[in-house]
Amino acid sequence: MTSMTTSQPPTPFVSARGISKSFGGVPALVNVSIDLIPGEVHCLAGENGCGKSTLIKIISGAERPDSGEIVIDGVSHAQINAHAAIQGGIQVIYQDFSLFPNLTVAENIVLTAEVASGRRLYSPGSVLPKAKAILQELELDLDLDREVGDLSVADKQLTAICRALVNDARAIIMDEPTTALTHTEVSRLFALVERLRARGVALLFVSHKLEEVLAVSQRLTIMRSGRQVVSGPTSEFDQRSISRHMTGREVDESRVVSDLDLTAPLALEVSKLSLAGAYRDVSFGLHRGEILGVTGLLGSGRTEIAESLFGVTPADEGEIRVGGKLVPIRTIQDAVTARIGYVPEDRLSQGLFLEKSIADNIVAASLESHRTRWGTLSRAGIATTIKQYFVGLKINAPNAQAPVRTLSGGNAQRVVLAKWLATAPTVLMLNGPTVGVDIGSKEEILELLRVEAAKGMSVIVISDDAPELVAACHRVLVIKQGRLTHTLEGDQITVDTIQERMSA
Amino acid sequence: MAALRRLRGSNNEGVLALVLLGLIVAMSIANPTFFTLNTGFSILRSAIVPVIFALGVLIVVITGGIDVSFAAIAIFAGYATVSFCLNAGFDPGLPGIFAIAIGVGASLGFVNGIVIAQFSLPTLIVTLGTQGVFFGAMYTYVGASYYAELPGSMAALATSNLLDVTTSSGRAYLHLLVVPVLLLCLLVAWVLKRTMFGRSLYAMGGDLEAARRAGFQVKRTQVSVYMLVGALAAIAGVIHIVLSRSANPRDLVGGELDIIAAVVLGGASIFGGRGSVVGTVLGVLLVQVIKNSLLLVGVPSAWLRTAVGVLLVLGVGIQAIAARRDSRRMRVIEDLDSAQQHEQKVGS
Numbered sequence: 076m077t078s079m080t081t082s083q084p085p086t087p088f089v090s091a092r093g094i095s096k097s098f099g100g101v102p103a104l105v106n107v108s109i110d111l112i113p114g115e116v117h118c119l120a121g122e123n124g125c126g127k128s129t130l131i132k133i134i135s136g137a138e139r140p141d142s143g144e145i146v147i148d149g150v151s152h153a154q155i156n157a158h159a160a161i162q163g164g165i166q167v168i169y170q171d172f173s174l175f176p177n178l179t180v181a182e183n184i185v186l187t188a189e190v191a192s193g194r195r196l197y198s199p200g201s202v203l204p205k206a207k208a209i210l211q212e213l214e215l216d217l218d219l220d221r222e223v224g225d226l227s228v229a230d231k232q233l234t235a236i237c238r239a240l241v242n243d244a245r246a247i248i249m250d251e252p253t254t255a256l257t258h259t260e261v262s263r264l265f266a267l268v269e270r271l272r273a274r275g276v277a278l279l280f281v282s283h284k285l286e287e288v289l290a291v292s293q294r295l296t297i298m299r300s301g302r303q304v305v306s307g308p309t310s311e312f313d314q315r316s317i318s319r320h321m322t323g324r325e326v327d328e329s330r331v332v333s334d335l336d337l338t339a340p341l342a343l344e345v346s347k348l349s350l351a352g353a354y355r356d357v358s359f360g361l362h363r364g365e366i367l368g369v370t371g372l373l374g375s376g377r378t379e380i381a382e383s384l385f386g387v388t389p390a391d392e393g394e395i396r397v398g399g400k401l402v403p404i405r406t407i408q409d410a411v412t413a414r415i416g417y418v419p420e421d422r423l424s425q426g427l428f429l430e431k432s433i434a435d436n437i438v439a440a441s442l443e444s445h446r447t448r449w450g451t452l453s454r455a456g457i458a459t460t461i462k463q464y465f466v467g468l469k470i471n472a473p474n475a476q477a478p479v480r481t482l483s484g485g486n487a488q489r490v491v492l493a494k495w496l497a498t499a500p501t502v503l504m505l506n507g508p509t510v511g512v513d514i515g516s517k518e519e520i521l522e523l524l525r526v527e528a529a530k531g532m533s534v535i536v537i538s539d540d541a542p543e544l545v546a547a548c549h550r551v552l553v554i555k556q557g558r559l560t561h562t563l564e565g566d567q568i569t570v571d572t573i574q575e576r577m578s579a
Numbered sequence: 580m581a582a583l584r585r586l587r588g589s590n591n592e593g594v595l596a597l598v599l600l601g602l603i604v605a606m607s608i609a610n611p612t613f614f615t616l617n618t619g620f621s622i623l624r625s626a627i628v629p630v631i632f633a634l635g636v637l638i639v640v641i642t643g644g645i646d647v648s649f650a651a652i653a654i655f656a657g658y659a660t661v662s663f664c665l666n667a668g669f670d671p672g673l674p675g676i677f678a679i680a681i682g683v684g685a686s687l688g689f690v691n692g693i694v695i696a697q698f699s700l701p702t703l704i705v706t707l708g709t710q711g712v713f714f715g716a717m718y719t720y721v722g723a724s725y726y727a728e729l730p731g732s733m734a735a736l737a738t739s740n741l742l743d744v745t746t747s748s749g750r751a752y753l754h755l756l757v758v759p760v761l762l763l764c765l766l767v768a769w770v771l772k773r774t775m776f777g778r779s780l781y782a783m784g785g786d787l788e789a790a791r792r793a794g795f796q797v798k799r800t801q802v803s804v805y806m807l808v809g810a811l812a813a814i815a816g817v818i819h820i821v822l823s824r825s826a827n828p829r830d831l832v833g834g835e836l837d838i839i840a841a842v843v844l845g846g847a848s849i850f851g852g853r854g855s856v857v858g859t860v861l862g863v864l865l866v867q868v869i870k871n872s873l874l875l876v877g878v879p880s881a882w883l884r885t886a887v888g889v890l891l892v893l894g895v896g897i898q899a900i901a902a903r904r905d906s907r908r909m910r911v912i913e914d915l916d917s918a919q920q921h922e923q924k925v926g927s
């Protein structure tokens with residue numbers, strides 16, 4: 076580990092020293108040490124499954140380390156429990172949010188603080204102002220009386236952020252806090268992080284978006300397969316060197332797009348599609364083997380269009396043709412019959428059976444295709460599919476029988492992808508396919524989409540991640556306020572043009 | 580709209596109250612003898628023990644667990660207390676009797692709690708097991724004989740009425756014990772709403788791991804919950820013995836389904852995290868009224884169990900369907916809202 080080169084190293088508020096942890100014999104962390112210094116943002120970067128969240132859970136007392144110690148304010152603990160960590164002033168925004176779906180936003184925000192204060196009575200009236208104050212500070216407008224279970228992913232994430240901030244924490248740990256946020260919300264969060272830093276709060280920040288890492292942090296630790304690769308001031312790194320340290324190789328984010336055969340038949344034709352209050356008059360065609368990007372700001376209607384094509388919220392007007400045939404899509408079943416697949420935004424809660432194995436999840440949507448002539452399931456066929464995607468998507472787990480709950484966030488994501496790829500749809504729509512996926516795997520997932528497209532699948536990628544669209548899409552549709560405003564092709568597809576057209 | 584929603588209640592208590600009211604009106608029209616103070620008071624009396632049980636079940640169900648051993652605990656605690664007093668030939672008075680029974684009940688609940696919290700076992704299986712164990716232990720170590728005489732203080736309580744009204748159709752009595760039951764309901768409602776312990780039950784039912792991460796002492800709370808159920812069951816056990824004016828070790832066990840059905844009908848989610856005292860009480864009353872009406876219209880009592888079973892399935896089914904539809908409707912409304920906001924921004 077490289078130490079800081081200043082004359083007087085500042086005293087850390089929290090340090091984890093020599094932490095090791097393994098799950099069922101598979102090491103997840105090997106001798107990792109990290110310091111959180113007051114007034115500093117420390118970033119933790121690394122590929123999916125390298126152990127970032129595990130390290131965080133050990134610091135916050137949600138998991139026990141096998142060896143090592145946690146030092147809080149100079150006091151060493153061989154292990155701590157969540158209660159002690161919170162009372163010690165450590166707050167965490169967990170990757171899975173760890174909110175209570177059955178309680179209101181207000182209660183979710185204040186409850187941890189109330190527990191930590193050791194109060195025995197609870198008064199809904201007196202905690203409300205606290206929740207309101209934090210919303211104001213972040214300029215958010217969340218409905219405090221809504222139940223968290225009814226919120227969108229973005230609002231859940233915001234609730235989790237508010238909860239961590241409402242406590243006067245001395246250390247705040249953020250595990251991928253920005254995955255569902257818009258640009259405005261991210262910049263507000265970063266402004267707040269600056270204010271916290273000025274107040275002397277120690278922060279730990281995890282993100283797969285390297286530009287965020289570089290913008291927000293002063294110190295950086297990079298991990299690979301549970302080991303610490305390098306630590307140092309962020310100023311000594313750039314995107315290239317970070318991804319090299321993370322993956323151990325050069326990562327190529329450049330545009331690789333096959334020539335689109337414009338004479339190829341249209342797999343999907345959408346004409347004058349409208350849904351009141353969501354989008355209007357949307358028409359486009361999707362060729363066989365094409366990767367089409369659909370982008371726009373959050374709330375622009377990009378998700379609603381995809382949901383209409385998948386029959387979740389059917390369109391009011393317009394026509395949808397699949398393979399030249401007019402198909403009325405009123406229900407999800409209609410879409411599935413027409414061989415349209417959709418990987419939703421909120422995968423972690425909608426797309427997976429968390430307690431079931433990776434294998435079960437992979438084949439969950441494609442069991443029908445494995446029926447033999449006698450109506451029984453073909454074991455061999457199922458095993459082949461599982462193996463194909465488990466290996467092909469490089470899902471990082473001891474074996475395919477591991478329950479999905481034990482996977483790292485990014486690996487769980489790959490399982491959802493595998494599930495939908497296994498259904499072999501003619502048109503596959505993916506909403507934010509690489510949110511929370513590390514930079515190396517992102518490239519791999521995009522490559523996988525390219526391969527599937529080359530084999531004849533038509534792909535729609537809904538995303539606001541411009542580099543990703545540039546890297547893989549033949550054409551990019553820009554949706555603004557429910558209308559299709561631009562269609563970018565060929566040389567027009569650059570990060571700058573996309574971002575400009577999206578917000579202009 | 581918002582006012583309407585408030586009336587409906589967060590767990591559909593409003594709907595339940597309407598159904599109950601509707602049923603009472605329908606029954607009174609169909610059979611005038613139903614609509615008398617007599618029937619009303621006797622339904623209230625028959626609801627005393629179930630309501631106490633239901634409060635206990637409500638508490639566990641909120642945490643996402645279930646306890647089917649409460650009836651065994653109740654009769655164990657009540658019967659053991661009576662048997663002890665009679666055999667020792669001394670009457671410690673009502674406070675003493677309740678204290679002994681509550682001690683026994685809480686200890687048995689402690690056994691449930693420790694096993695469940697320490698070994699993270701499924702609550703249904705554990706309490707099914709302990710139900711048998713408690714029942715067997717009572718037969719073996721306490722006895723199996725029927726006591727027709729109760730200690731003096733209990734016998735006196737048995738005949739204490741709060742109201743004694745003479746109506747055209749005869750005299751109607753409202754038993755004194757409805758008062759402590761009402762107080763108990765208020766107490767539990769207060770604990771659930773206004774104490775951190777109560778909120779922790781909802782948090783645990785919502786997401787156990789998240790509750791642990793938020794700093795709640797999950798295991799300790801689990802143990803307390805099962806002890807509390809044990810204590811409530813013991814109170815119900817004693818009251819049952821008082822009301823039936825005899826101690827029969829074969830009573831209560833077997834009636835668990837009625838209670839669980841009432842709690843679920845009352846809006847408590849069997850998946851945890853939801854439920855209220857008001858809903859639970861309404862659920863119990865509904866079950867009692869339905870059983871009463873069925874008897875009155877001449878349905879053989881063997882069918883009552885079927886009816887309760889149907890109610891349980893109905894309650895769970897309604898919950899599942901409502902949950903699914905709610906989540907869908909919410910989404911659509913929200914999407915439209917955000918899109919409309921955008922449109923307005925463009926327009927301005």
Ligand SMILES: Nc1ncnc2c1ncn2[C@@H]1O[C@H](COP(=O)(O)OP(=O)(O)OP(=O)(O)O)[C@@H](O)[C@H]1O
Binds near residue numbers: 121126130170485
């Ligand atoms: N409860 C568990 N049981 C078994 N294995 C686990 C458990 N929790 C984590 N793991 C394993 O430990 C490794 C590290 O997981 P972790 O969640 O820390 O990764 P991460 O760096 O946060 O990845 P991501 O960027 O995808 O969130 C993974 O291989 C994961 O499968």
Ligand SMILES: [Mg+2]
Binds near residue numbers: 170
């Ligand atoms: Mg993680």
